[in-house]
Amino acid sequence: MLDKQIAGFVQPDGKGIQFLYLDGRIESHARIVGNITDERILGLLKTAKGFRELVDSIGVVVEITEGDSEAIDFVLQMYGKGEAYSGTKIRQSIPTDGMERIIRLADYEWSEADETPGQIRFEFPHAGEQAIVSVKLYLRDGFDVPEDREDENVNLESADYGKLLARSLLHMGNPARLQKAIDRARRGETVTIAFIGGxxxxxxxxIPIHTECYAYKTFQGFCRLAGKGTEENVHYIKAGVGGTPSELGMLRYERDVLRGGSVEPDIVVVEFAVNDEGDETKGECYDSLVRKILSAGNSPAVILLFAVFSDDWNLQERLEPVGMAYDLPMVSIKDAVTEQFYARPDAGRVFSKRQFFYDCFHPTSLGHSVMADCILNLFRAADTMQRMADMLRLDEIEPPLGGEFETVRMIDRESAEKDIHIDCGSFFHRDEELQAVEMDCNLSPVKEFPYNWMHRADAGNETPFSMEITCSALLLIYKDSGSDAVGRAEVLVDGEKVFTADPHVNGWIHCNAAICFRGWKNKRYHVEVRMAPGDEEKEFTILGFGYVG
Known part of the structure; x- marks a missing residue:
């Protein structure tokens, strides 16, 4: 980390924590921040044993920028075999005066159970405090790395930045629905702009996550473009859930965006281009989600946004046909930024990768600003065009990737579906330890899928969860976890096993959607969820179901 902004995100005890995950990502951090290309060094970073062979000491610099704490705790957590947090934990209080403190690895006892560098944490005494930090690895003798390079100042008023924004406009499409929303906002009518993604x-x-993210900055820009000088008539919905693809997005759209039917968004930005590798339908869920949004009675505008990872990867090529089929506006961050990363500062580069990326997956505050500017470039272009008619006839367009899940509905413990009969059996507890996200412009995290069914080790019986439902496709939403206390569960339909859910595949507290069956005859089925053999005395949480029927 080099001169990186961090913030203490609120914890249940009132303190604040900023995480930097290293497990599976430390190699990318080294490439981006340190310009490391030596494969020997990159390989050693991947394991705890290699890390200790390579690194002599760690330099940490903290300068408080918002708050009054005189020191914050730096924590390096090694992940162990089995339970992740069983590995060595190095904790050091670091004064916030901007002076470097050195942590020598030889001063600590290391566990033989250490498997991989897991995470760095900065723990603030109070939530909401902010700082600028650097974390440097000082290597043992015999390892050579490039000299640190200084980044150029970023000029977002330059001609090169204008060219970058122009490249981001992948496809204008038919902007009629977007133009209608802009015009309504200018007249002072109520307009809602929503964002769904990962x-x-x-x-x-x-930093901070709720006001410096691309979604909020896009909302602010829309208010400046078309609002009445205030934000009173333009409303904002942010529904991003980390680590989840459109396979889950299509299920939670009604709850997280439409808010159970109380909200009708006028503009919806869909961002799953870097999350949908986990979509087992390879695009049909994405296509179905887009069709679901477009089919709403108020005819909302849909903007397809293609973000990018630090290795220049996304799924734009897979998902772009959806936008072309429905003639939708599309914005590509990949097209905007990747070309200039490899140019010289005097030949088109506006910013470097380490200025744009916070880690290998996520943008910095600057990166989020660039993403917002790319979307706002589309809005301005649509606004300057002659007003067009909405020509979309959804029922006349064959879904390019498939639309089986266009009408999918979600049910959870609070759903009142008269034709669905549920007996929770031994899954009668509610899980409170859930993935939580910052919704809308709020900083406090909101728990995802709080109305769940949980089987606990002390359930006292092994009665399966059972459900009578009429459908042609069924998805299970369940909680992932890295805990050894969590076990696998089997899904049976009319007595036949169709799916085994393993919460350890992802290894962290996370919402996971998986298809149990699809393309079946639309009829009544008896569905059971029961603990897998050998895991009867472990935990499993059903977060909900999605069904087509």
């Missing part, structure tokens, strides 16, 4: 939409990497 952790980038949640705001990861932005």
């Amino acid at each position: 952790s980038i939409t949640q705001g990861a990497g932005a």
Whole structure:
């Protein structure tokens, strides 16, 4: 980390924590921040044993920028075999005066159970405090790395930045619905702009996450463009959930965006281009979500946003046909920024990768500003065009990637579906330890899927969860976890096992959607969820279901 903004995000005890995850990502951090290309060094960083062979000491610099804490705790957590947090934990109080403090690895006892560098944490005494930090690894003799390079000042008023924004406009499409929303906002009518996606939409990497994220900055820009000088007539919905693809997004759209039917968004920005590798339908869920949004009675505008990872990867090529089929506006951050990363500062580079990326997946506050500017460039372009008619006839367009889930509905413990009968059996507890995200412009995290069914080790019986439902497709939403106390569960339909859910695949507290069956005859089925053999005395949480029928 080099001169990186951090903030203490609120914890249940009132303190604040900023995480920097290293497990599976430390190599990318080294490439981006340190310009490391030596494969030997990059390989050693991946394991706890290699890390200790390579690193002599750690230099930490903290300068408080908002708050009055005189020191914050720096924590390096090694992940252990089995339970992640069983590894060595180095904790050091670091004064916030901007002076470097050195932590020598030889001063600590290391566990033989250490497997990989897991995470760095900065723990603030009070939530909401902010700081600028650097974390440097000083290597042992015999390892050579490039000299540190200084980044150029970023000029967002330059001609090169204008060219970058122009490249981001992948496809203008038919902007009629967007133009209608702009005109309504200018007249002072109520307009709602909504954002749905993964952790980038949640705001990861932005400091602070709720006001520096691309979604909020886009909302502010729309208010300046079309609002009445205030934000009173323009409303904002942010529904990003880290680590989740459109397979989950299509299920939670009614709850997280439409808020159970109380909200009708006029503009919806969809951002799943870096999350949908986990979509087992390879695009059909994305296509179905887009169709679901477009089919709303108030005819909302849909903007497809294609974010990018630090290795220049996204799924734009897979998902772009959806935008072309429905003639939708599309904005590509990949097209905007990747080309200039490899140019010289005097030949088109506006900013470097380490200025744009907070880590290998998420943008910095600067990166979020660039993303917002790319979307606002589309808004301005649409606004200057002649007003067009909405020509979309959704029922006449064949879904390019498939639309089986266009009408999918979600149910959870609070749903009151008269034709669905549920007996929770031994899954009668409620899980309170859930993935939580910052919704809308709030800083306090909101728990995802609080109305769940949980099987605990002390359930006292092994009665399966059972459900009678009429449908042609069924998805299970369940909680992932890295805990050894959590076990696998099996899904049976009419007595036949169709799916085994393993919460350890992702290894962290996370919402996961998986297809149990699809394309079946639309009829009544008896569905059971029961603990897998050998895991009867472990925990499992059903967060909800999605069904088509």
